[in-house]
Amino acid sequence: MNRNLTQALESWIAQGCRSIGQIKITPRPEGGYELRHAEDCDRNDLATYTEATDARALSFFDDANAYRPLKTAPTLRHGWLLNLPDATALRHALDYFYPSMTALWFSHLRGELRLVPLRETLDRQTGMYAVAKRLRDDEGQKLVAWHCVLEKCMKRTLWNFAPGQPLTHLAKEARTLPSGADAPGFQEIPLICQEACNHLVPACRETVKKRERLESAESPQTPQNNAAT
Ligand code: SF4
Numbered sequence: 454m455n456r457n458l459t460q461a462l463e464s465w466i467a468q469g470c471r472s473i474g475q476i477k478i479t480p481r482p483e484g485g486y487e488l489r490h491a492e493d494c495d496r497n498d499l500a501t502y503t504e505a506t507d508a509r510a511l512s513f514f515d516d517a518n519a520y521r522p523l524k525t526a527p528t529l530r531h532g533w534l535l536n537l538p539d540a541t542a543l544r545h546a547l548d549y550f551y552p553s554m555t556a557l558w559f560s561h562l563r564g565e566l567r568l569v570p571l572r573e574t575l576d577r578q579t580g581m582y583a584v585a586k587r588l589r590d591d592e593g594q595k596l597v598a599w600h601c602v603l604e605k606c607m608k609r610t611l612w613n614f615a616p617g618q619p620l621t622h623l624a625k626e627a628r629t630l631p632s633g634a635d636a637p638g639f640q641e642i643p644l645i646c647q648e649a650c651n652h653l654v655p656a657c658r659e660t661v662k663k664r665e666r667l668e669s670a671e672s673p674q675t676p677q678n679n680a681a682t
Pocket residue numbers: 525600601606607608609610646647648649650651652653
């Protein structure tokens with residue numbers, strides 16, 4: 454899979470693909486690739502790095518040195534240039550910046566991507582997260598619209614709320630691929646959300662717990678309860 458993915462990545466770039474997320478990819482005439490923040494293309498004061506593993510540290514913090522808990526948030530730091538010798542190093546570096554995103558795109562192009570509806574993700578939660586199974590549809594739809602907007606996460610949310618039940622509150626551009634995204638010679642590797650992440654699932658849990666706390670506080674007390682208090 455990795456070797457196939459590396460070859461696919463090489464081929465996408467040879468056909469004109471030049472970006473992923475906030476990163477600009479430039480093939481070098483002498484071989485290898487340069488990566489930089491897409492908004493840094495006109496800068497000549499960038500700090501140069503040469504190892505794929507440097508991408509890991511570059512992905513951790515934003516321009517204000519705040520930790521980035523979500524790698525696909527549009528908060529990638531500026532000011533760096535990463536020189537990579539070959540497509541294998543490029544694949545590794547992109548995996549540090551955007552974990553699994555090139556592999557998911559590869560699966561999508563091969564028609565092998567399995568999208569997991571939110572209900573299925575919640576239904577298999579156990580332990581402290583099992584509460585999330587009791588999320589109501591209206592709560593879930595609003596929560597997804599709040600968490601998965603492109604301003605907060607650049608992934609395209611392709612899963613449904615439940616089988617046959619689409620997302621209704623999230624803006625269409627955040628739940629569909631850009632038009633022509635997978636046409637031959639595509640320019641950009643889209644970031645795909647295949648399944649609710651470990652930020653959204655805890656938020657589902659919190660929503661249920663908050664509602665149930667309120668319901669419990671508002672429910673009339675029984676005579677036994679009154680006697681006990
Ligand atoms: S569920 Fe997917 S789209 Fe939503 S915030 Fe998490 S990673 Fe981003």
